[in-house]
Amino acid sequence: MSLYLASQSPRRRQLLDQLGVVHELLLPGPDEDAEALEAVSEGEAPLAYVQRVTRAKLEASLARLQRRALPPGPVLCADTTVALGPRILGKPGDATEALAMLQALSGQAHEVHTAVALADVRGRVWASVSSSTVWVAEVPHADLAAYVASGEPFGKAGAYGIQGRFAAWVSRIEGSYSGIMGLPLFETAQLLRQAAEA
Numbered sequence: 001m002s003l004y005l006a007s008q009s010p011r012r013r014q015l016l017d018q019l020g021v022v023h024e025l026l027l028p029g030p031d032e033d034a035e036a037l038e039a040v041s042e043g044e045a046p047l048a049y050v051q052r053v054t055r056a057k058l059e060a061s062l063a064r065l066q067r068r069a070l071p072p073g074p075v076l077c078a079d080t081t082v083a084l085g086p087r088i089l090g091k092p093g094d095a096t097e098a099l100a101m102l103q104a105l106s107g108q109a110h111e112v113h114t115a116v117a118l119a120d121v122r123g124r125v126w127a128s129v130s131s132s133t134v135w136v137a138e139v140p141h142a143d144l145a146a147y148v149a150s151g152e153p154f155g156k157a158g159a160y161g162i163q164g165r166f167a168a169w170v171s172r173i174e175g176s177y178s179g180i181m182g183l184p185l186f187e188t189a190q191l192l193r194q195a196a197e198a
């Protein structure tokens with residue numbers, strides 16, 4: 001019985017491959033509004049937000065599995081949120097928004113929270129969250145503009161990818177590199193072990 005990874009993120013696929021975990025993708029259909037799941041509620045703290053969204057992704061994925069009458073299997077979901085103080089920085093909608101996010105992150109430390117949730121075939125759920133701090137050097141405006149033009153910020157929380165060119169400006173991290181990239185491998189392996197032993 002293979003594991004379903006319910007994620008459109010190529011980073012998550014790559015990170016799960018790194019663990020050697022065989023999986024299949026369980027992607028949302030055109031009838032599903034993946035963006036609506038990620039709407040921020042008024043006054044919601046980043047850590048509460050990332051856990052709520054991950055849980056919602058898991059529920060939507062389990063419903064999808066049933067709807068499609070696919071063979072049963074455990075389902076894994078995650079969500080990554082960049083937080084600058086109380087501010088949640090999601091995926092930028094356009095270049096202007098990407099540049100504004102990057103300018104806000106320049107010369108500052110921020111948090112990256114990634115929540116992971118796993119449901120087994122009996123509907124039991126295991127969940128975990130990894131939080132990291134990322135220190136970003138002061139980046140000249142022209143360099144940020146060129147970074148946006150490279151296209152790398154799009155589809156990424158906080159408008160950057162630590163695994164890409166942006167790494168040139170990350171002076172220090174405390175936490176989990178894989179968590180910042182989208183799937184904390186220590187926590188994910190722990191969840192998979194817990195579910196296998198339960």
Ligand SMILES: Cc1cn([C@H]2C[C@H](O)[C@@H](COP(=O)(O)OP(=O)(O)OP(=O)(O)O)O2)c(=O)[nH]c1=O
Nearest residue numbers: 007008009079080156157160161162180181182
């Ligand atoms: C901070 C950061 C985020 N990211 C990416 C990981 C995620 O793909 C994305 C955060 O958006 P998410 O909403 O967590 O994930 P997603 O929409 O890409 O995929 P899905 O919901 O289907 O699982 O940002 C990086 O690739 N590198 C980084 O350094």
